[in-house]
Amino acid sequence: MNTVKSMIDAHTAVAELAGDRITVGVATCGISAGAMPVLETLKKTDLGMLVDPVGCAGMCYNEPIVTVKQDGVFSIYSHVTKENVEQLIKSVREHKINEKMLVGHSLSEIDYYKKQRRIVMENCGIINPLSIEQYVAKGGFTGLERALSMSGADVIKYVMDAKLRGRGGAGFSTGKKWSMIATRAGKKYLVCNGDEGDPGAFMNRTLLESDPFRVLEGMMIAAYAIGADEAFVYTRAEYPLAIKTMNAAIEILNKRGLLGNSILGKVGFNLKISVKKGAGAFVCGEETALMNSIMGNRGYPMPRPPYPAERGLWGRPTNINNVDTMGNVASIFKMGAEEYVKVGTENSKGTKTICLVGKIRRPGVVEVPFGMPLREIIYDIGGGVDEGREFKAVQMGGPSGGCIPANLIDTPLDYETVTKLGAIIGSGGMIILDDQDCMVEVARYFMNFTREESCGKCTPCREGNTRLLEMMETITHGKAGPKDLGQIMKLGMFIRDCSLCGLGQTAPNPVISTMKYFMGEYKEHVVGKKCKAGICKDLIRG
Amino acid sequence: MVSIGDILSRYSDRSDLIAALEDVQDAFGYVSEDHMRAIEQTMKIPLVDIYGVVTFYSAFKLKASGKHLIKVCSGTACHVKRSDLIHDYLEEKLGIKDKETTPDGKFTLESVNCLGACAYAPTMMIDEEVFGQLTREKVDKILEDYK
Numbered sequence: 001m002n003t004v005k006s007m008i009d010a011h012t013a014v015a016e017l018a019g020d021r022i023t024v025g026v027a028t029c030g031i032s033a034g035a036m037p038v039l040e041t042l043k044k045t046d047l048g049m050l051v052d053p054v055g056c057a058g059m060c061y062n063e064p065i066v067t068v069k070q071d072g073v074f075s076i077y078s079h080v081t082k083e084n085v086e087q088l089i090k091s092v093r094e095h096k097i098n099e100k101m102l103v104g105h106s107l108s109e110i111d112y113y114k115k116q117r118r119i120v121m122e123n124c125g126i127i128n129p130l131s132i133e134q135y136v137a138k139g140g141f142t143g144l145e146r147a148l149s150m151s152g153a154d155v156i157k158y159v160m161d162a163k164l165r166g167r168g169g170a171g172f173s174t175g176k177k178w179s180m181i182a183t184r185a186g187k188k189y190l191v192c193n194g195d196e197g198d199p200g201a202f203m204n205r206t207l208l209e210s211d212p213f214r215v216l217e218g219m220m221i222a223a224y225a226i227g228a229d230e231a232f233v234y235t236r237a238e239y240p241l242a243i244k245t246m247n248a249a250i251e252i253l254n255k256r257g258l259l260g261n262s263i264l265g266k267v268g269f270n271l272k273i274s275v276k277k278g279a280g281a282f283v284c285g286e287e288t289a290l291m292n293s294i295m296g297n298r299g300y301p302m303p304r305p306p307y308p309a310e311r312g313l314w315g316r317p318t319n320i321n322n323v324d325t326m327g328n329v330a331s332i333f334k335m336g337a338e339e340y341v342k343v344g345t346e347n348s349k350g351t352k353t354i355c356l357v358g359k360i361r362r363p364g365v366v367e368v369p370f371g372m373p374l375r376e377i378i379y380d381i382g383g384g385v386d387e388g389r390e391f392k393a394v395q396m397g398g399p400s401g402g403c404i405p406a407n408l409i410d411t412p413l414d415y416e417t418v419t420k421l422g423a424i425i426g427s428g429g430m431i432i433l434d435d436q437d438c439m440v441e442v443a444r445y446f447m448n449f450t451r452e453e454s455c456g457k458c459t460p461c462r463e464g465n466t467r468l469l470e471m472m473e474t475i476t477h478g479k480a481g482p483k484d485l486g487q488i489m490k491l492g493m494f495i496r497d498c499s500l501c502g503l504g505q506t507a508p509n510p511v512i513s514t515m516k517y518f519m520g521e522y523k524e525h526v527v528g529k530k531c532k533a534g535i536c537k538d539l540i541r542g
Numbered sequence: 543m544v545s546i547g548d549i550l551s552r553y554s555d556r557s558d559l560i561a562a563l564e565d566v567q568d569a570f571g572y573v574s575e576d577h578m579r580a581i582e583q584t585m586k587i588p589l590v591d592i593y594g595v596v597t598f599y600s601a602f603k604l605k606a607s608g609k610h611l612i613k614v615c616s617g618t619a620c621h622v623k624r625s626d627l628i629h630d631y632l633e634e635k636l637g638i639k640d641k642e643t644t645p646d647g648k649f650t651l652e653s654v655n656c657l658g659a660c661a662y663a664p665t666m667m668i669d670e671e672v673f674g675q676l677t678r679e680k681v682d683k684i685l686e687d688y689k
Contacts, residue, residue: 028659032672060661199617199656237564237601238657240670279560279599282655296559297591298598355660357619363661395618429660431618445621449655455598 001148002265004141007256013133017126020049022092024080025065025125027056027209028202028241035064037082042066047092055210057125058365059112062103065125068092076110077101112362115380117343119335119351120327121367124210129245132252135213141258143333147221148266155225156182159329162337163349168193168285168322169400169426169502171348171415174329180309181317182226189318190223190231191294192326195278195285197236198398199449200429203353204323206365208235208242211327212249218326220263220271221333226319229270233323234290236278246275282399282453286501287320289455300457301501322427324353344370348414356382358431359389368413375409378432389434393517397426399446399453400506402513403439422513424506438535439518440525444472446510454503461504464495468508476536480526489515544569546577550584559587559595563602572603600654608643608650610688613667617656625664628676629653632666635681648688 024030024039042051049070059065062078066088069075075097080088084101091098107113118124127134135141147155160175181188192215196204207215219231233250235243250273253259261270281299283289288302291313312318321329328350332340344350348370354377357363361383368377374394378384385391393403402423404411411417418425433442447469456462471488474480492508499505515522524530531539549569553562562585566577573596582589596602614629629640632651636644643650659665662674666681673684 028672029661029674032659032662032665032674196658197656199621200619200660201656202658202660205658236658238654238667277561277564279564279601280654281599293560294557296555296557296595298594357660357663358622363619363663365661398618429618431622431660433622437622442618442622445618453655 001145003145004136004258004264007258008132008136010133010136013131013137016050016052017134017137019069020071021069022047022049022051023054023067023125024051025056025063026053027206028239029056029060030063030065031241033063034081038064038066038080038085041082041085042089045089047089052128052131054126055124055129056206056365057107058121058206058367059110059125059362060364061362071095073097074105076103076105076107078103111383112364112366112381115368115372115376116366117351117369118367119331119340119343120207120214120324120353121211121365122331123214124206127211129210129212130248130252132213132256135211139334140213141217143330144217144220145264146333147224148264148269152182152225152227155221158337159225159332162332162340163347164325164328164332165348165415166322167324167328167352167427169397169424171425174321174325177309177321178222178226178319180307181319184309184317187230187316188226188228189313189316190219190226190228191290191313191318191320192219192231192233192323193285193287193290193320194233194235194239194242194323195290196239196323196427197282197285197453198400198427198429200357200395200398200431201355201427203355203365203428205239205242207323207327207353208233208239209245212245213253214330215246215323215326216249216253216273218329219273220259221329222319222321222326223271224269228319229272231271231273232294233273233275234278234284234294235275236284237280243275243277250275281455282449283455283501283503286503288501290320291318298455300455301503303500324428345412345414347416352413352425352428354413354428354430356430356432358395359385359434359437360432361386370414371412373410373412374404377413377430378409382432385432385434389436391432392435392437393433393439395423395431395433395442395510396429397424397509398429399449400424400502400509401426402509403433403442403517405517422509422516424509436533436535438531438533439514439521440472440531441476441533441535443511443514444469444476447472447507450503450507454507458500458504460495460498461500461507464491464499465504465507467491468495468511472511475522475525476531476538478525478529478536478538482523482526485515485522485526546580550580553585556585556587559585559592560599563592563596567602571607572605574604606643606647609648610668611650611652613652613654613657615655615657615659615663615665615667616653617658617660617663619660619663620656620665623663625676628664628666628678628681631678631681635685
């Protein structure tokens with residue numbers, strides 16, 4: 001077997017990463033904050049050092065972010081725009097630290113990162129996403145080499161030993177999923193699900209844009225383990241930069257001979273990877289709908305069984321894993337399963353990437369070990385809610401999830417514990433709500449979302465959610481009575497039990513969970529005809 | 543200008559239908575009946591299936607969009623940061639309702655479910671560029687650049 005280092009010369013990249021260097025974060029968040037003109041200006045200016053575009057370190061609230069390593073000192077600067085970049089250039093020319101723009105001299109000394117554990121995101125915001133040399137310099141593809149030194153069955157056992165659970169939502173054992181398809185003969189497919197439709201979640205986009213080779217390495221390991229020779233990265237159309245980055249990264253792997261036939265000299269390990277772009281349909285995150293979309297059809301879900309592992313794309317066995325799961329696979333083989341299982345709780349191993357958004361001071365993408373209490377994530381990392389506001393609840397798991405109220409904020413981040421409370425970890429979106437948010441209105445919002453995104457194939461979801469939305473609207477419009485609350489609950493249960501796919505089965509969750517914890521607020525709406533948060537317009541009177 | 547023939551020469555497989563339609567949408571701003579018939583002929587896919595796909599996915603339009611497509615995010619983070627007010631303001635400013643195009647054909651306004659730039663809520667996307675932390679003033683300034 002060949003080694004990656006024999007094919008990719010990482011010597012220069014090692015020196016690049018260790019030497020004087022300026023980086024500018026140009027993932028989607030950075031660009032929307034104005035990073036592009038900053039990068040262009042720095043590139044045009046002769047400062048005698050490398051100016052590198054990098055991805056996103058997750059610190060969205062500080063974008064655009066520029067780092068400077070000069071005279072052996074590393075500095076992180078925030079809010080660098082085309083208006084103030086000249087000041088930074090002046091400081092660099094004078095070999096001085098620009099104290100005004102400085103955030104810190106290492107990630108670990110910034111409050112936002114102190115409690116984080118960056119395993120999957122270790123390269124994000126550090127390396128040039130499309131420099132395969134820098135990826136290799138950071139230990140990239142050592143995981144693949146480890147995997148290829150084992151048999152496929154042993155790779156699966158290794159993933160089981162690491163107790164990896166799928167990061168897309170359900171938390172199913174990845175090793176078990178792989179073992180169901182590995183024993184099947186003939187043509188098999190692998191899919192990396194980057195549809196990420198949950199509003200409030202963008203960790204997949206961040207990883208695809210910032211460290212594409214890690215996702216691809218995870219896919220290569222998965223394909224080897226299950227014996228698939230064709231793979232797809234399915235990405236939503238709303239992520240043009242992620243699509244561009246993945247296509248470019250795949251092209252690099254093709255050119256460097258890391259995809260194709262007998263990869264790394266391993267006879268029989270052949271793999272072709274391509275990107276498939278969605279076209280704007282939330283339901284396509286559901287695996288059977290996603291497969292229909294890849295085949296060029298309407299994104300209708302199909303009843304399971306048969307599961308994709310039995311009959312998937314073009315009738316062949318297919319394995320589908322989330323982007324974050326693939327990132328974890330690469331990390332497990334890089335660091336070793338025995339190290340990986342030291343992180344997290346008994347049943348939820350490793351870390352979870354979380355998107356902290358909504359009414360929070362420091363919004364962004366964070367990576368924390370499982371088991372961390374929500375309080376630490378929201379307050380110690382996210383900085384809590386704004387001055388003068390009161391934390392009310394955290395919405396987790398998108399339209400399939402639920403809310404966890406302020407009095408349960410010490411709940412640890414763990415699949416089982418969060419599910420028991422009526423929410424789900426899901427893909428990892430956390431939307432922080434404060435006293436100016438109306439829980440009834442938030443539930444109505446999600447019902448509107450689901451009604452729009454229901455594919456319309458099965459009646460309970462198509463009609464049920466439409467009726468449920470109407471009933472929620474009678475509350476927010478002040479036209480509902482106490483009896484309606486029971487009706488809403490009854491219909492919610494019916495939709496949950498009778499819908500065809502995950503979208504419908506989980507659609508009423510936002511309503512059920514807010515009723516569980518915020519019944520008082522519902523009653524204020526239907527009995528007192530009041531909305532304390534002041535959101536429901538029809539209930540605000542003089 | 544790309545022609546429908548150019549686009550279709552790149553695709554042959556049934557599974558390429560969505561990719562082909564995306565290219566058509568990008569090149570012409572919508573998918574017309576003629577486009578669908580051309581796809582039927584070259585890719586040998588029944589017209590009804592093509593129409594089914596076009597009407598299923600929100601990215602495909604049956605009517606011409608404006609020169610610039612403004613997508614206002616209504617994802618949860620944007621929603622709680624009152625993206626509805628930004629949407630209302632754009633409706634007022636452009637003098638159109640959701641999914642409509644300005645009479646001069648410059649802008650089409652559309653509310654979408656999540657752009658995935660939630661840390662910058664409220665957000666909007668014009669063509670392929672994302673703008674965040676929107677206020678009325680910021681919207682005014684951004685639209686100036688598209689004049």
